[in-house]
Amino acid sequence: MPLTVTRFAPENVSTADLAEALTDPRPASYKLEYFDIPGTAALSRDILAYGGADWEHLSVANWPAESKSPFGVFPVLHITTASGTTFALPEAIVIDHYLAQKFDLLGENAWEEQLIKAYHLSSCYLRERLSSRVTWNYKSVMHKAMDLFLAQTLPIWIETHSKHLRDNGSNGHYVGNKMSLADLQTANSIDHFACLNRGDEIVAMIKACPEIWRVKETVDSEPRLQAWRQSEVYKRHIAASQAVFASTGVE
């Protein structure tokens, strides 16, 4: 493959210095490199917007021939710390865990952090399964794969998540009474589903569950997220996504 594999950080910076930079509590600045669609960078962008971070979108160069990254794939989060150290984090889940910690989205203690990460991963997996087995599967099987997703995978997610949300008081949050990575992921996944072919069927099933829909409404009422959704970059990504999803599946 014509890939350019980059290092995670400059070669002449020690891991001890990088560890210090990584845990520096002062605000850093961010460039999030990804394609010009929401895709798997969508949650990272929501966290950056929600957190009021100093960040910008960076478009991936012509992939793969001209792009550069540690794993040949994207998103990649480029970080410049207050002290000027630069490094890159790949892998959406690593990025989202890092940003969630920076912007106080992991609850009040170690237990709440585990719960939040469990809810987040359960929802990541729901979306990943849909993408792998339906959206980007072969055209000849994608409709029956969608039927199976609607009949089996989605109902398990809805039933289990709504039970835990009721246990937390149906207050629009997964854990405690505070916004978390889990809340943002669920709202973000619903936004993703809404762009898909037959996504209306998925959204209708989720909307019929008031506990889950309240999470979406709670997230959607955040002023900084509303401002991000009104931005030109966001609107461009959504329009591109709708164009892509108008004809998915592989021949």
Add this chain to the structure above:
Amino acid sequence: MPLTVTRFAPENVSTADLAEALTDPRPASYKLEYFDIPGTAALSRDILAYGGADWEHLSVANWPAESKSPFGVFPVLHITTASGTTFALPEAIVIDHYLAQKFDLLGENAWEEQLIKAYHLSSCYLRERLSSRVTWNYKSVMHKAMDLFLAQTLPIWIETHSKHLRDNGSNGHYVGNKMSLADLQTANSIDHFACLNRGDEIVAMIKACPEIWRVKETVDSEPRLQAWRQSEVYKRHIAASQAVFASTGVE
């Protein structure tokens, strides 16, 4: 769905007490609940074996009707701490991060931990993509999906991982000179591939890359892992896996 959705911990234990139990440095005991195959619990079992943990395998009851779990899916790690507090962690990645921290598999500092988690997730995704798009796809498309995996997905993983392993001195470890979650995941994924239909093609491509193969050999030389691989439970799981994988794909 006829699911029994369980709580993560007893209702009468506070999140503060659970946070304390979760971070208790004393040894805990573990039951890892999963089906009687390696599957997505395989890495957790390797970590428990490598760490010399007090643990046992717990078979999932008839799924889904008789099984009980927080998300309706498995693996679930049941933990009893030294003080007698019990709780459950679902989601393989959450479990593996928790166990990796317990058994000193996250490097020497915060930066090394990020790198290790990035390598681990990159390899998780490789395996997940193969499972979703090939192994458990429809029979009519699984062979062309495998061709695409061998032509595109796997070469990117091999090229990028081998580059980073060379940067670390081709010493059989991803980070520093110490066993980590990343090393165990790569070796574990190769063991998984070896059980698959056409898995010999995958393993041959990986084996042609000496840096990656050295990681596998380094992991395989660990006495506690060798002992686990000689156990009756392990052998039973491998035999069951080979029987399952002899005829995968969905009609």
